[in-house]
Amino acid sequence: MSMFPHVTIIVLHWLNDQRTQRCLEALQQLDYPQYRIVLVDNGSHNGSLERLRASFPSIEILALAQNYGFAGGINPAIRAALATHTDYIFLLNNDALIAPESLRLLIAMHQQNPHIGILTPVAVYEDEPTRRAGLGFRIHRYECELIGWDERDEPEQQPHPIVLDAVFGTAMLIPRRLFERVGLFDERFFFYYEDVDLCVRARAAGFVVAYTPHVRVFHAVSASTAGIRGLRFFYLGRGRQLFFRKHRSAWQRVVYRGRELYKLFREAPFRVKYEGMANVVGYLAGSLAGLIMPVPKDR
Template identity: 35%
Template sequence: MKRVTDKDVAIIILNWNAYDDTFECLKSLEHLTYPYFHVFLVDNASQDGSFDKLQQDYNDGKFHLSITFIQTGENLGFAGGNNVAIREAYKQGYQYFWLLNNDTVVDPNALTPLVETLENDKQVGIVGSKIYYYGTNKIWFAGGKVNTWTGKTKHIGIKEEDVGQYDQVKEVDYITGCSLGFRREVLETVGYMCEDYFLYYEETDWNVRANQYGWEIKYVPQSRVHHKVSASSGGEKNLSPIVAFYDIRNGYWFVKRTQKRKLKTFTAFCYAYYKALKKLLKVFIMNQNKKWRRLLYIHRALVNIGK
């Protein structure tokens, strides 16, 4: 085991049935200008042989970076899988952590500004990148806003061409788990991400709780990442039917768990039903495939929030 210094960053990547994406992401990390990092590649029990193939690639010398491979043995979801690697890196003494989606490609300078922001201001707990739609100059994420009355989240700048309009470091409501850096002390004050969300809102919940503990959350546009949006859930225009379940249920759970005012819980409950109605209409108006599965998951979400 390598000796971990205060400058070292644990880069944590979660793989699930995505050999090509993960391979490209890892290769992009070879060009990082920040030299002090180690990759923890954690796999959520992939069924396509991707994890074994990536390990073989590493043993064959195809990656010019150091990687620790971790197999969870089951699909623990986004928070669960990442938490396994975070705990291991924490145990090894890492001071800085960078969660990175496996369907991303990073610019060579992507890590340096994140670390510098954390080093220069000890009150900053979480930092995040400017994220583009892969292969374009179109913004996917330039910081996040969250409505704590409804649970609705919004990516600042989404689908806008980047002409420098979001080039200032700024404090935001949340950073997406697609590219999220944080310091060790956040874990010691806030704890880990809640794993029962499984998909969506786990990092939003974690960001908001961190802010409630006094940590600042900063968007750092000098860090740039390119994202193959929603690759693991069917693509942005053809999301898997189960996405509706987690979107409806978890938005309500997020407000209920992070907000003390009962009125906010009530408005979030109402908004969940509004969101379910919109998704229901969309199934028929847009003639989506797998109609019965989509309707079933919408129904299950409403049953879950009613418990």
């Protein structure tokens, strides 16, 4: 592989072209010499894609007929990229911004640590960059423990990646060989937990999942679903149930289902106070949907 391997950057767009425009403008300022940008429109049909096409005539666009969720939207672009000579896929949320040197630093980190399968920068809030917007997860038998959420961001200059069980899909650098070995994102998740699922599959195949402490991505958290009450919580609940049911044995799934049902209805009255009725109802509905769906089998 050359000093500057080729990178395909994939950005998924849905409705909000103002955020996508800022993301693409930042990407065009990268100081890395070998990359192309692919913009995937997830069935917006509101005129936003046409505006983006006019503003960025040189960027490749993949327009999908409808909203297929994160995994279903990203996968066609990944397949197309793997059919070319690209060495890496870099996935970036359209509500995230990176600095000009970010991709160069991520590639350098991966070349020094080729055993890494998924590498991500530290996510900080766009409107409060001294506060972290999550690093990733430690995965326990029946829980996902958030790491680095709402913590003060302490700049770290150490050149070593920090290993976690899973990282967020906000910004992921992934070598092509990972997809060739473990496959693409599982589209049954639609939205949320497809990133955690890919990390677990990557680790099972012998890859390492990590973040690099000296690179930042600025994230407007959950901007895509902020205007639709309960939607984010519905898919968070649904994705959680599918994830644990997919990655646990038959008897563990039985125990998990009982624990979740008890926990959901015991905590619901208290969560209304902090999250609002619409979000709690959304989470309950999504969780119940995930618990009664057929148990997914590994692909």
